[in-house]
Amino acid sequence: MTEIERPGAQQWVPEGADIPALREAATACRGCELWEPASQVVFSAGPPSASIVMVGEQPGDQEDRRGQPFVGPAGTLLVQAIRDAGIDPASVYRTNAVKHFRFELRGARRLHKTPETVHITACRPWLHAELQDLAPQIVVALGATAGRSLFGRPVRIGAERGRVLEGAIPDSTARSLLTAHPSSVLRMQRDPGYDAAYESLVTDLRTAAAVVG
Ligand code: URA
Numbered sequence: 001m002t003e004i005e006r007p008g009a010q011q012w013v014p015e016g017a018d019i020p021a022l023r024e025a026a027t028a029c030r031g032c033e034l035w036e037p038a039s040q041v042v043f044s045a046g047p048p049s050a051s052i053v054m055v056g057e058q059p060g061d062q063e064d065r066r067g068q069p070f071v072g073p074a075g076t077l078l079v080q081a082i083r084d085a086g087i088d089p090a091s092v093y094r095t096n097a098v099k100h101f102r103f104e105l106r107g108a109r110r111l112h113k114t115p116e117t118v119h120i121t122a123c124r125p126w127l128h129a130e131l132q133d134l135a136p137q138i139v140v141a142l143g144a145t146a147g148r149s150l151f152g153r154p155v156r157i158g159a160e161r162g163r164v165l166e167g168a169i170p171d172s173t174a175r176s177l178l179t180a181h182p183s184s185v186l187r188m189q190r191d192p193g194y195d196a197a198y199e200s201l202v203t204d205l206r207t208a209a210a211v212v213g
């Protein structure tokens with residue numbers, strides 16, 4: 001596909017818009033092909049005045065049906081981890097690097113498919129515009145897709161997680177922190193390493209919360 005056929009979200013992003021205006025504008029986005037099989041765009045949730053912003057990968061099956069981020073199983077785990085880190089989940093602005101659900105049909109089931117770099121790049125103007133309007137003290141990247149979108153480069157969770165970074169997000173003065181995606185913790189549910197993986201997520205979120213004080 002050429003660049004013209006796959007233009008990215010930029011032309012749908014109103015300049016200088018606030019979060020409600022961005023949310024409304026995103027319903028018209030055709031910046032990549034993911035809008036078509038999805039039910040709806042899933043923009044974000046939580047207060048635009050939030051000190052903590054959390055960025056996930058993309059909406060999942062339930063998020064796509066309900067139009068809200070982090071309302072499926074991974075979201076439930078994340079909300080618990082946020083609470084265990086001493087943060088009020090309602091105080092956090094939650095969004096995703098990619099705003100339409102990418103999936104593969106297996107019979108009647110829609111199986112999550114990880115977005116590719118081309119989707120992350122196409123959708124980045126929305127996340128960029130959100131960060132221009134928000135004034136968070138810290139942005140938490142949940143997993144490699146969010147990290148790639150926010151930092152503009154490939155990231156390695158194992159090597160880079162849990163550290164408060166300054167100036168890592170181009171065009172933003174907010175500090176940031178990379179951690180695991182809640183889905184990666186959820187997938188370990190029957191593994192002996194589950195408790196440690198969950199605790200590591202909570203520890204990282206606590207580190208982020210400490211920045212806010
Ligand atoms: N739900 C979301 O909205 N985003 C994720 O990254 C995972 C689950």
Ligand code: SF4
Nearest residue numbers: 029031032035100123
């Ligand atoms: Fe637009 Fe992002 Fe949806 Fe692609 S995934 S159509 S860039 S909102």
